[in-house]
Amino acid sequence: MENTLPKIIRKTSPYLKRPKASVTRMMRDVTIALLPVTAFAIYKFGMSAVVIIVLSILSMAVTEYIYYQIVDKLDGDKFKFKNKNFTLYNFSVITSGLIYSLTLPDNTPAFVVVIGAAFGIFFGKLIFGGLGQNVFNPAALGRVFIVVSFGTMMTYDVDTVAGATALGVLNNDVFNIAVLENFKLMNLFTGIGIPGSIGEMSAILLILGGVYLAFRTSFEVRIPLVYVGTVALLAGAVAIYKDLGIWYPVFHVLSGGLLFGAIYMATDPITSPITKGGRIYFAFALGVLTFFIRLFGAYPEGVVFSILIMNMFVTSFDYYKWTNQQITKRQKLIFTIVVLVTIGITIVGVSYVG
Template sequence: MEKFLVSKGPYLRSADENKRTTSKIMLDVCIALLPVILLTIYKNVIKVFISGTYTSVYQALYPLLLIIIGPIFSILLELLCLFIIHKEEINNFKDLINIEKTEFGGLPGLFFVLTCPPYTPLWIVLIGIAVGEVVGKMLFGGFGQNIFNPALVGRAFIAFTFSNYLGASYLSPLEASIDAYAGATPLTFYSKLDIANITYDNMVSPYGGLLNFFLGMTPGALGETSALAILIGGIYLAIKRVIDYRIPLVYIGVVFITTFFIGLKVDGGIWYPTYMILSGGLFFGAFFMATEPVTSPKTPLARVIFAAFLGVLTVLFRIIGNMPEGVATAIVTMNIFGLAINQYVIKLRISGKLEKRFIPGMVVMIVLFITLFTYTIVFALN
């Protein structure tokens, strides 16, 4: 009599019941990106078409082209890497596709493009994806093994290497025709201002009020401008339990509180922290990048600490470091410390000391924050 299959238990898996599989989680991420993509197409393509300010159709469709090319190039690159890595096991193209099915190669490319300015030169985009995909992901062993968020590795790379090219690629033809947009994006504009000139009239009025920031009708990276669209996608992910709501909540919260105190010295308005959380890549980073399961800590407390540090780092990078892409740099930096935080927390958790040390830990955190607040405020004023 033929033997029965002896597979490894347990023999009931929620993944088999098709409740929550990794593919489904990745699909949910794509669904959550839909509002972001739709809005950016509306803002960067449709609106430009309607206004008629474009010089060629290629120019008008360029942002859309990037969104399509990003994931495709990323997948192609990954197929190449996988072919090199798994040379012995691969007999035909189908094998390769089967391996790729579990790697979700399109997502880093898509995420990367969404953090890029809409008119980034194509060669820079390709270099960025190549760095992110190969250095950030495949060199670590592929999906699930990477320490850094691949998209942000690429993004940080091009931000530091090609910053001259990027500065000019933010404005759509329509936006370029508006005189009031003195700087490329609200944040690059901000970084050029003296403290004395940081006022509502200088910072927010040119862009037509804070509501425009919320809706995403300000110049900025493809997927990063609209807090509303990101919020819709992010809440969907949080409800589906793909991401932990704690990370965006704490991250944005810390940035808001920190900049609120800084704002007291600057101008005193509530507009300042609001402006700070709505501009740049903070919302996109907080909801989609910092929460990426592979590279973020796995336990709730570790996530809270991780997100709080992200907030502080972002503010430091933005206000004192005057760095481009404060959010991307902060997240890539914290990816490393996140590992250490996670290791510490899981050991506390296993031994049952987590609950005991939770409150002292929080106190230490708050003290740390206050120190950083003061530090930030003092230096921001110089």
């Protein structure tokens, strides 16, 4: 029983379908696409952003390097400075580190950054067998780990508006329309004058990077589009039901880490489904979970949590009995019904909450 590997794995797993060379290209593209965001973060937060970014990348890379050196040593190999398994060479670890660091608030203490990075790369990637084999997104895992462990220590810059992020304010009072007056949509769009995680603020730069990735085809456009679209749809339904005006869904889309998560984290080729249909359902579920956590949950932001939750169902989406590149009429019908039911549940939930 131990030796009979299910055949289907070889057919469905993304890492076997994509040639290794394209991983390097893809990872390099993601890093390039993140450069403007990084530059903006450094421009806005100065040294603290630099420290966080450098520390994250360094601690991820060092953890991985030490791990592989130890593994080689235990295997009885001689010490070589250049380790063959080390993924610095194909940008993978830099991408993970950069994405992780950009989701952090600017006042995160250094030791928290290091612990989260080391935990994320070790438990998210190394023990699963390294690049291409991980089930969970290492950046999301590291981020969630420190949110749960050190949630109180990760504060946002206090000089800006009231010291809380837009979603933080919204978490206390879900349907507070006045919040929009404090957080001008223009500011949310450009990222100037609002608090937040260092890389998640400027919507326009994030979208720019996404467009670049889409043109380089290193990227699955459906996931971010469906993800953001779902959140906008549900927020729109709530806005109509509670009469909150047209800007409420736009506000939900622009604030918090939604764009960042949708464009750079959810699209990770290793931890997202491979079929067309699977990707759409995956992104839809992500949107629903994010919106529900934002609206009803205890945490103000749900992007990383929902990415981590959906990562565990990726292999189920790829389950051979229902994987299919074609989307049949029946699937379309079921999907439509599910969307309508979700909107219904949202409205019912909202009517009970407020």
